[in-house]
Amino acid sequence: METKTALSQTVEDLRQKCETLEQQNAELAQKLKWFEEQFRLSRKRQFGASSEKAKDSEQLTLSLFNEAESESDPSASEPTVETITYKRKKNQGQRQKKLENLPVETIDYYLPKEVQSCSCCGGTLHEMTTEIREELKVIPAEVKVVKHVRHVYACRHCDRTGTQTPIITAQAPKPVQPKSLASPSAVAYTMCQKYLDAQPLYRQEQQFKRLGVALSRQTLANWILYGAKQWLSLIYERMKAHLMKQDILHADETTLQVLREPGRSTTSKSYLWLYRTGRQGPAIILYEYRTTRAAKHPAKFLEDFNGYLQVDGYAGYQQIKNVTLVGCWAHARRKFSEAISALPESAKNATSIAKEGLRFCNRLFKIERDLKIAHASDDERYQTRLSQSQPIVEAFSAWLQKQAPRVLPKSALGLAIKYCRAQWDKLKTFLQDGRLELDNNRAERSIKPFVIGRKNWQFSNTPRGATASAIVYSIIETAKENELIPFKYLTYLFEQLPNLEKQTEEALDELLPWSDSIPSECKLPTSE
Template identity: 65%
Template structure:
């Protein structure tokens, strides 16, 4: 019997160890299944759900739970609420049309018809009945011949050995030896980089006008215009951007087919750098092959100040730069955590809503400070936003041990804690913004255009595209019509001293000396 008892003890210990091992494996598998389920729900949300990150205002009531749950006795109101419908205000149509050119067509009675049907007397013009409509004039293509006349002296031809020759002055062409005019190149650039029309569609569009211009010729026109003329404006904008002390940055992918020692499927990157809300709008794109830290370091060489970024580590270590985090990214993490949860996860759902409510309260404070001066915004943030940040940080530290690190909620909490130094940086200056949405809005036109033209053929073409996008997007933000502004640049730059920075400054998109026709009519300054 003693021998049997001794032999059974190792068996019990063995099975206990096996049970513990299986329990650990079960927990690991359950966590993995939960992660896959979260990813599936997030994928379904991104594919079929709403892209808006707006949340119910009632979620902010988590900070006012006592007031929200109390039921004080309220006397019945003696005031009756009356609702009514308000008529549409007059004059709105006239305001929309006041800056457009007007063509008037008068309709009169003939002399024979200006006779009274009652007494036969003459009729007089007593009033008018006016009807307004919008007339769209489609693009036209025509040939412009520049004929320069050469003059000589008849007397000298007959009596002297030498005859003076005088040639009439003619503006220098932007594209010598080419059919390309300033308006033709500006139109091609606008169609591709503003309207998102690829060159093959532009080629077909021109054929319907009776003009056959291959897409390769259109591409050469745009690259020549960008590298010869627009680069001068781009470099001047870059120099002035570096003089500011608060910028935004972002980056997105780009496919370039023909790059040395790289496959056609390799990912390249288009970087974006732009000014903040306190300065004139400047938007600059910069094409690079990789997402390495050396690219923003090179582009921002000489810049000192604040840089709004997302959580990408490539911006770390920039000299003389204070990084400002993006609360829109932090809020998005908690929104995704809510979307990834099953309906049965009540406790986790409450925790995710609590984190989201902290973010929403910060944005609610910013909405109230939208029209405040930088100094007033700075003071109000210290008074109202800083306590919220302190409470949020304490909540993050409290929740960290209680959530799975790889869950959506765990990632949201980890993101906020890792980015905390950047996220609280907006308190340091009233000119800083709480998010990096300004950069994301500026890079969106490139992302939308990429869906149409898909890729760049060469690295040289990608660099030209970066310069053209920089010019047209900066022009749009300054209230300019990109087509008219580009045409103006191609007309003026060949006929001026391009080494004179003072003259170049007069052509920048925010210059007060630009002609009125460069501005969008309803946004003219």
């Protein structure tokens, strides 16, 4: 009897041990699957296409060293060089249109008078036609000294007979920076080189040296800091005032390293916040430097704003008062795209849950593309979304609820489903107003120039420099959105701002990028 009882206990112990081992095996299998997914996603981020659109794999391997060889195509025709003999009317093609907005320098070549005689009969030659060859002439940067000479006048009669002599000095424009070599064009050029073309100051220092002038990077930095704080900040504040009057905005943020922040290590992460208008109203793009990603920063910046705010999934935006948050379907779609990328190669061609989720998102984007092609009005977009997009959104919601308990929560697919469910109230907000957009790509596109520039200059030295960078980026990117030439617009600002009699709101508004008062030479040429 005792032997039978002991045997029974041994069997029960073995059964429990087997169940424990099976559970542990299942947990280890899940962890292994998760690590494999992360490995595949890591490989895709490192070597795959940077966007959701497919790209030529050869394009991704181009470097600065082989770009000329890779891009060269001897069989391709030159876009601008051609010889024209005016014996017939020539239709203007795409190549010629590329030249129509450029200034033209004409050089005429005539036969000398002594050879303008016929080699056959000796008669005088007349001009029959012309042949024209066009080519591009590049004028590199040139540095020159401009002397502003103010002539001073006095009265000779008073000088001889009077007790005092009136002295009058001719007027001259005020300098952009007193007691400095900085001119409006020099400061504008330095800013555009750094913030538009991503040229660090040490490279600009070398460029100026090659042009024959020794300007240290410290001098160039001083020009940027002074110009941003003293003058461009005035335009920045007026743009912010106009931004707060809008009722639809986009927001985003990215990291920034600032070396000398009080009380923080040099490796601490700071942030550059982006706020911009949507498709309505004047195009305004503003950046703001802050030390952290805390929710108090956007809440403070947007304290005077009341309306729709389109954002990504960052929870900090939920603490902003008086706003209705609008989610980003591009982020939702990206999560399912990553879930597909995390699948092993053997499963990528098979039907999967991740592909079903991606199809829901793609159907919504297809509707938006059709609306854009049709140039739909805001009301037409609203009505179409109610009739076509809303049923897809409702079906997707039911699908998410059905799939949530069936997938591993920490898997790439589980995270995609979790993201959509957590963001659902924001994701469906786009149905409320035809002016709203399906995604926050407008903000992501606007923050991309800073991200690209950061790869070159990598960090800001001080909080003062980071603030100046945010201001300059704001002016340049807003100018680009309003189809201005940033260099010419900045030069114009540095000419006008120091010479304003009164810095009133009305006077400053005349200088904003979308103002009708901006000179035509600051605007991008447009083809008629």
